[in-house]
Amino acid sequence: MDNDTTTPDTAPAEPDTSSDPHFELHSARGPFNAAFFRVMGPYLESSLRRRKRQVFADLPRTVVEIGPGVGANLRYLGAGDTLVAIEPNRYMHDQLRDAARSHGVNLDLRERMAEQTGLPDHSVDTVISSLVLCSVQDPAAVLAEIRRILKPGGTFRFVEHVVADPGTPTRAAQRILRRPWAWTFEGCSCERDLEGCVRAAGFDTVAVEHYRVHTPFLPFNTHIAGTARA
Template identity: 60%
Template sequence: MDASHDVLSFEPKEPTPTTPEAFRPHPLRGPFNALFFTALDRYLDHLLWPHKRSLFDDLPATVLELGPGVGANLRYLRAGTRLIAVEPNPAMHDRLRARAARAHIDLELHTTGAEQLDLPDASVDAVISSLVLCTVSDPGAVLAEVHRVLRPGGRYAFLEHVAAPDGTVLRRLQRAARRPWNWIFEGCSCERDLQASIEAAGFAETTIEAYRLHSPFLPVNTQIAGVSRKDS
């Protein structure tokens, strides 16, 4: 198995004036985040596995993942799965490749942003993401691309952190931490209403569970998990 092929299968779209801003790697934050998520991998999975276990159950043989980072979700994929991984942060790539090889995952690495996927319409049966829509420049554009590349009847399984209810202590903390959190975690926003964005994305059916983590990472403790399906 060759888990290191980075050749894109399709020509990227030409940029337009409305194209979302491309991800720009940072020489310090990129390596820091790769190390951070590697070091805390088991702890973060301990917090999230009850939701991920049900979300990522019975995935098809080919899966598109947005923002796989260092490969936290590879443990939920069967050996032999073809993973189309959209990860524009080069600091994550070596760890992602190594982990895919250990897990016997056939990795197809794409370095485009999720706002403009270099995949044909109706080309995949399943898209997954976890803690990704908080960092992209335009969640609506990403969700439109997910809807575009899914085949009829395909599913999008997601886990994201969201804004706490207005007027709560946690919402005030999210607001206070906004700028340093955004800088350290490469654009991550603690205050997005991603449930509304997903529900407005044109899927035929969406089920969402809201829950709260109990972790020291307070700004991201309000979360949602769910599945959206494209009309068949």
């Protein structure tokens, strides 16, 4: 397990991981996705920035992020803040470390699956995610894990792409491209009703905004942003 040493005393302790689920590294897709999100990051950020600024406003000094990838959301943390990064894909790690240093953020990097973060019950104020729930193996298990680690009143803040409405051209594209899309982007599904998943996860309150981005990646263009409170 990879755990950077720049974590302050306030970060949750990290237990043994020997029985955790295993992330299967792929020697071709892993490096491709790390390079893709490094190159395409500014373009994607320009499409998502307005909602991210709303959802990720006023984050606490220590934040847990599931699937931070190469660090696209570090810009929403302040210098000296701590990111507890749940990132099982080692091909992302070097770029994530570099981005954390560039932003002056303390990085606690944990090579774990989002279904089992290893963090204590009710120990976290805020969990964030963007473009991640589409690719986890079990969204319901991940959301249950987020609820488990959040303190009462803590927030899960998310910006995700979701299934389009039935009968639309975007929905047709999602259906046609679902298999090559999932293979290329390491299990990413463009057909998940993630709003339904979040609402069914047992949070006290859920606020969701639907919106559309306009990119050449048609299956990717339907989105939600919101906050769920434990």
